Amino acid sequence: MMRRGSRSRAHWLIPYAAAGVLSLGLGQRSGAADEARDWLEKMNQALASRNYDGTFFHLSEGRVETMRIVHRVKAGRVTERLQSLDGSGREFVRNNDELTCFLPDQHTVLVEPRQDHGPFLGSLPRFGADVDEFYVIQSLPASRVLGRPARVIAVNPKDQYRFGYRLWLDENTAMPLKTQLCDAHGQVIEQILFARLEMPESIADADLAPAVRTEGMHWVRQGPTSEPAAAALSAYRAAELPPGFHLTVSGAQTLGGASVPAEHLVYSDGLATVSVFVEPDAAAQASTTATPSAQPEPPMEGLARVGSGFAFSTVVQGHQVTAVGEVPAQTVEFIAHSVKSFPPPAH
């Protein structure tokens, strides 16, 4: 079971007003910034509550992928489908209960139960005082996207431990017609650009059904693990963190292929999120696993690129520690290196 950390609860429930008073006291907040925030909030509402069906380009490193997103809210039930249109045939379908990833090229379907209901396109969380401390939010001159007038909002990181965003929001609907992920220097890392976006009153079931044929495919279920297994591992934490990051969730998670659950720690600065997975090392796994024929995986060490983010893996006290998130390389490396075992809580 996943447990929300106390910092997390505090983060989500910090009264908006308190954040405002804090910022006003420091004299850092202007009317324009407030307006920018209001637009981000409108965008969040639109992404979560509206029906939409769009095709967008995902531009990264000079590569372009074309994707279709369908999002429906009907009788309180959200169903969403994200589909690659460029050949791999991969699709995600999500409803209130689970996320299913169809990988026809791998003859595999991954299923993961979900606790949150954020839209695929992602919404930004409410901006509290903690976000203010590490990001600057501002309005940029208005522009046009898809022939429509658009508000342009920038969320700029104040240091190099996180990425920023630039958002072009439809003046009428607040839908993000174009978004850019940027580094601390303002360089664009990744861009999502809509070529078509409809917001119909209703969306047919057929538009949300996966096009993939699943006959003969392997179904792999990942998910949270029982509490007793989690307790054995829950001694691992990051001893130090980049400024602004704090533990928001901790729990145990069975990853596909693993015989032993991994501890899953989630650290966030309010906007960027990093997951840390702590797993018993391969030798330990091999000795406890019931299937000796399963080949133990050797430990990993080093940095890997994950789309716009990074993963960093290292070995700490005989455990495989991997940090992954849509943050700069130094952030996952910092966090992975600082993970240590702590005495279990005394209760």
Place this chain on the structure above:
Amino acid sequence: MSEQIREQVSAFLDGELPISETELLLKRLTRDPELRQSFGRYALIGETLRGTGGASLSLGFAARVNRTIDREPVAPAAPAVRARALRWWKPIAGTAVAAGVAGVALVALQQRAVAPGVTAAPSMVVQNVRLASAVKEPISYTVPAPTAAPAMMAPARLTNYVFAHSKYSVGLGQGNLLSTLLTEDADDAQGAAEGANGNTPRASAAPAVSRDTQTAP
């Protein structure tokens, strides 16, 4: 890219292409991978010129780049990535990184600007692009190429980590990460087609199959 399509792309990126023409362009782009690549480079150049990328490129700089290009043949430059960034995920206990061993998670590290603070793309390719809407004179430009080596591998474990992480990923990053999972294969296919430098460790991108695997009826 034909002149007509280039104008369409330019208008689209400026947000001024009529909807009917946008649909046509979308159809073309979905059908034609080469056109998509050109489009991607063009979009990048557009951002750079507009300065929305934060680093507005002065024409003086562009001219210098241009002169450099004139002297150089069209060839990718040697990657100049910091040594630290060139490490691979590898078995620590093992003596060598064995390529293609099933079940062993190896990640081909992106051989590009992965080091903190390193933003210049070391792998460059020359593109001759006319930017009629942005500048009066046609100029040549240097833009980061799609990586010649496979940009990244998504071996089993990495895919599983990303998938498990995406649930907690707030913000637009989640969409980015999931989009990445949708497109990993394109990278694989591209890498395979290009021979992957011959010595690039590779791993199956198939997610590791857990013991509770079921086969659909």
